[in-house]
Amino acid sequence: MVLKVYGDRLSQPSRAIIIFCKINGIEFEEIEINIFKNQQYSPEYKEINPMNQIPAIVDGELKLFESHTILMYLSCAFPQVASHWYPSDVYKRAKIHSVLDWHHSFLRRGAAGFIFNTLLAPLNGFRSYPQVIIQVEEILLRSLSKLEHIWLKDGPFLAGNSQPSIADLLLACEIMQLELLSEKDYDRILSPYVKVIQWVEDTKSATAPHFDEVHELLFESQKRFREQMATKSRKTQVKSKM
Template structure:
């Protein structure tokens, strides 16, 4: 019996779960649930996750959604997972939970919100309000600053750890979503945070070659999205000159 992983590699938490299973030798079957085709809204998928979100897993009788919960579960249920991923020590574990909770409320809101409002919404014909874009960019920049100055203050990995934990994997995959921006925007937003940039590289190396492999689809989409955004910008410019 293998773990069934329902996800889409365009989604950052789906990639984190796939990388985690591969690096830890957890046998899994990846069931692509294409978000751009709304497959997470199918009646079959509702049986897996009534919240209709990806990722989700099925492991025997257990159906589980929410990526943090999934990685904690896999860390505890599969004995081959090294304890550095999710420490047994109550203090170290508390710090990992603290990072994970902070991720939900800040980095994820900022990064996913910014990508949605500046890339995915315009390309899908959904209107984004300028004040919303300003707000999510502020959250994103503040989150990157906290990553740099708080979470990466005491060591190469989050919360002062010397080895990556599930928090590093989840948050590094979140940062990778910024690859969907134009090169100029990505550079403007990310490059001031040198520790963050180095930490993403270190996390990537620690789980090589699975990180790059899981991100191939993202880079394919990057190319397509950047071309579409450039065409859109040219059209808007031409229209404003008419």
């Protein structure tokens, strides 16, 4: 039975898994769980992932969720995966785990939190609080600085590696999500981090043409989100003048 990947290409960890399968020649069936239609809450999907989150996979009897976990599993279960993605050497593997664990508490929290509170919440009628926005932006900026000055200090890829690991793919997809912001916010936040920008480009090249192809939906949505936010901002300005 072929591997099943449940996800939405608008979700950064879903994209990482799809790109990983494509670049490593892992045959898979992609099943869309549209998060804007709340499909992650359907009873059928709850059987796959009781946490109601994407992505998830089903490989034979195994149902698995959490994107880091999934990429570690796929690296071990599919012998064609090149060793640089998740080295078996205990020291090299430990360094990759360290980046991945750090990602959870810092870059992911900052980036996903900032996008949710400044973009997805206002566009979808959820409340977001100024204090929370200040907090997540601070986490995001601190995380980008750590990426630039610590994780990319010793080589073109994270933790001093000369070839990409699963950590590069997961974290680069996280950074790509910032493309949904307005051009002004995107530049303000990202442009000071030249190594980060170069590393995303390097990860893109190392996984071409799949990286760009899997990100197509993100760029289509970028256009829509930017227009919606501009309209919302114009309406707020008009209201405040009345």
